[in-house]
Amino acid sequence: MSKAEKTKQFIIEKTATLFNSKGYLATTLSDISQATGLTKGSIYGNFANKDELAIEVYKYNSSLLSKNMSRSFSDEFPKTLDKLHAFVDFYKKNWRSVFSNGGCPLLNAATESDDTFPNLQHQVKKSFEEWAGKVSAVIIQGQKNGELNGKANAEEYASIFIMLLEGGILLSKTTGDEKFLNLALNKITQMIDNELNILPS
Structure with a gap:
């Protein structure tokens, strides 16, 4: 990296939590300078x-989340069910870290982008599409392997998982009570085990 590129990366990394916690619109140049x-x-x-x-900060924050979640879908977990359970476990184990850094960057950016920040809205839309694509691809592969219910609509399940997860994060972060996220994660687990899984447990 050139000196200019290193400086840019330094600014992005130093302001990542700031933007995610305070908001992309509310963060001021003075805040950035201080950070x-x-x-x-x-x-x-x-x-x-x-x-x-x-x-650029949003891209950085969302890429970190994407990389962490992608580990759940890696070859480290050879069975599809293990991959899906690892996806759920990531949030069970890391919700404190997610919350301490301001919450889910996709959710935070989505709530304030809309018409006031169309470029950010475009990036958030792209992130959610990529996320749903990754989850549905895992489900489809499990169906091809004969592990998962072949009649299940992979795209619908991926969307439902994301909706439950983001809703749980929103309620838990707002109320300061992790039970809402746990309810969402437990529901996702039930769907994986009872609706997608066709193999005897």
Whole structure:
């Protein structure tokens, strides 16, 4: 990486939690300057404006989440059911870390992007589509392997899993009570075991 690229990456990493916690629209240039220790001139020397930085920070935050979740779908778990359970376990084990960094970056960005920040909205839409695609691909592979119910609609189940998960995160983060996320995760587990699984447990 060049010096300029390193500086850009430094700014992105230093403001990742800030943007995710305070909000992409509410975060000010002064907040960014304080978080990085850089002058406003230095920041604008690397990014055209705050919106450009916000987009790059969102990409960084969402890519970290994507990489962590992708480990659940790796060859480390040869059976499809193990992959799906690992996906659920990721949130059971890491919800404190997710919350301490401001919550789910996709959910946070989705709630404030809409018409006021269309470029961010486009990125969030892309992230959710990629996420749903990964989950449905795992289900489809399990159906091909004869592990999962071949009549199940993989895309629908992937969407339902994401809706339950994001709803659980939203309620738990808002109320400060993890029970809502656990309810959502338990429901997903039940669907995996009782609706998708066709092999004897």
